[in-house]
Amino acid sequence: MKSASNTLPDEALNGVTGGLDWARDDHAASVVDARGRELVRHSVEHSAAGLRELIDVFSRAGCHEVAIERPDGPVVDALLTAGLTVVVISPNQVKNLRSRYGSAGNKDDRFDAYVLADTLRTDRARLRPLTPDRADTVALRRTCRARKDLIAHRVGAANQLRAHLRNVFPGAIGLFAEIDSPVSLAFLTRFDTQDKADWLTPTRLGTWLTKQGYPGRTDPAVLHARLTAAPRGATGAEADANAAITRALVAVLFGLLEQIKALTAEIDAQLARHADQHIFTGLPRSGRVRAARMLAEIGDCRARFPSPESLACLAGAAPSTRQSGKIRAVGFRWACDKQLRDAVCDFAADSRHANPWAADLYNRARARGHDHPHAVRILARAWLYVIWHCWQAGEAYDPARHHA
Template identity: 55%
Template sequence: MQESGVVAGIDWAAELHAVCILGGDGGVIEHFDVTHDSQALRVMVSRFRKAGVAKVAIERGDGPVVQVLIDAGLAVFVVPSRQIKALRTRYGSAGNKDDRLDAYVLADTLRTDGHRWRPLREDHPETKALRAMCRARKDLVETRVQVMNQLRANLELAFPGALGLFSRPDSPITLAFLRRFPTAAKAAWLSPARLDRWLRSAGYSGGIAAQTLYRHLERAAPGLDGVEAEARGEITIGLVATIETLSAEIARIEAQIRKLFDAHPDQKIFASLPRSGMVRAATLLAEIGDCRERFPTDDALAALAGASPSTRQSGKHEQTVFRWSCNKKLRGAVMDFANGSRLGDEWAMQVYQRAIARGCRHPHAIRILARAWIRIIWRCWHDEIPFSPQVHTSRKLSAA
């Protein structure tokens, strides 16, 4: 789009957005409201094009409104909410919230100071590829869990002795055993000696004696027999084959994730976090992205991740509630990291335990810990430096 002195400001809201278009001289060209639906957003973009708008300022860097603006080729600039609050006094406001004024403030500040700002951009292709791989892996893992649950339900009826025989239900030795002995009737052929020979042929290295495993089978509740048992044995074989296929695909995708993650410029930041692990760190990087302009403050990142509560105000009544509106995938990545970090970082465990001591339930305590971590992660991410317990000691204390 050709460069123009015409700019626009959008005061974002859940249902109705206030929009202001200013000319190059600061004069108001148009004031209007836009409902939060696809048709209204398309009309808004058409009005921008008709007015010659080239740049748009908005309070948040995510969501359908921002995506529509970017797709239209407009330069989008994110201005933090607290910065807008401070700017209101510059325009003679007492600091009270007014949607139309805020839209004007956004547009006029962009007109006068926008030359010092950097526009919002899409994440780099490498980050998008990593995000696609991480999300695909998560979907496959969830599918494998569902199939494992189906297998367990089938075995509870047909072959109870197979449950808990080995440490992990999706381990290669468990799947190999079920493929060879899918029913209780076929497992009845086993003796301690035969089981020992089979374990050695299967390369078992679990360290539990064949005699102990045999006693587990012997003491278990009897399984089905007859035609139904045979049918459920076929079901077991089919589910085992599905789990093996899913596990192979998960391993293949994890290899691709490692390759993309190791080559990413931000790898050093997220790999340095405690108990992050390759997959967890890569997922956190992929969901946050690499566009620093999208999150000008740690508050913006915390809000999108659902790590900060939502405040609702009506008159003099103010209520703080759980933030339902957020990026669910980003929230999942942040909460998973926070939950794991408390097991490997003393400070994280202290933040979590203090929240529990105040009467918070586990999910709430994890959100509190996640909010504290986001301050640190955001700082490392913006400064492009790895996390260091020695360097970030003071920040960790303030974040707690």
């Protein structure tokens, strides 16, 4: 769910505002009047009955606006369904706002609920009500993030398998380009010990690879030479004992690869049905998954980003400037949407291989002494200006019209 740029009214309805500090097991609520006096302080458990009780608390107090620290989840859904206006105030802001009410720096959920409610009363001009994205955008975002999490699990499991094989079967590590590739996992399924691999000859390995559908980019004789040149692994009873671990890790990786493939297909299907898919799929080297990630993280609420600068700042592609007197420092922007930054930088890094002005912009940034990540963020900022104009106009990227 995303926050739009429509403004709040100058005064809260009935002169009261609410705050809600959510947690895993329970939630603290607070309601303040127009002078900042706390009228209600209440806690509910995280359950269906508790959420109904929470809505009833705000309703009895005549509160129609609630500030909260997160933009999604069952609590936010319940508030929106009840017709309440939800305003998101980030945890970093709340942390800094506590100093308004004391210098001790104490952290208490009930006090944070009061801080949220009172900030909604005093800082209305700088706050925006939450407007949810369409259901298809939310579903696409969740699917893309789930796929990204599974890839992280796959990398972790592959590292675990590599570390295990380094001790018991080193020859299998450098045999193929990736330890978690389908052909590598198939090899470890059939030849999970040094004893079984010793049976192989270049001819036998070539026959086995043909049955696996190996594309043959590397000659079987070369692969066999890699296998025999590596340090020998465990043999005999020790090898058989460690083979169980190998099989377990291989099975985990096979399952992860299968589910990643399934989610990739689901992302492709959801993207094909989305009204904004043409805006992102036409970008160079965007593909389907990258296009889906950018669409999902940017969302479909145009009012959320009134300018390309606002989009670049949230994506962490614009630097953060700190200035006091004669001292001026420009540094990395830590406060941003990490998921959005990752999606945009992943696209920008590869776009330079297919787009002339993107390559030129990246190369000039490197020539000025910036490292690769910094140069990619510079390129990502340029792309975000292009994407913002295409997104606002609802049109696909046109290389002849859209430049940095």
